[in-house]
Amino acid sequence: MFKPQGILPALVTPFSKDGKQLNKEALRNLVRRCIELGVSGVVPCGTTGEFVNLTVNEKKKVIDIVVDEVNGKVKVIAGTGASGTQQALEMTRYAKDAGADAA
DSSP states (O other): OOOSOOOOOEEEEEEEESSBBBBBHHHHHHHHHHHHTOOOBBBBBBGGGGGGGGGGHHHHHHHHHHHHTTSSSSSBBBOOOOSHHHHHHHHHHHHHHHHHHHH
16 A cells, blocks of 8 residues: 655646747656655656646646656655546546555
8 A cells, every 4th residue: 555755745747938839848857856856756747747737638648757757766746636526436436547655
């Protein structure tokens, strides 16, 4: 059973300079840097990750990128909060299927 402990930073969600697309490479760099600094896990799409302003597809991409980049080195706690119950449930199921350790 997963027990949250240690340092678990909420990740910012980097965008392109025009603000229209996720900056996937910057997100990967951020995850790698957090791991290098010794975090216990990372939290994509949390309160610092601008989750309120992301589309469902953008949230899914962020979770996929982070889970892929972490590659089991640290825990991933996916932020799946939403303003509606159905979206929160959809995102929590997605996070589980994507390989997040918790949501």
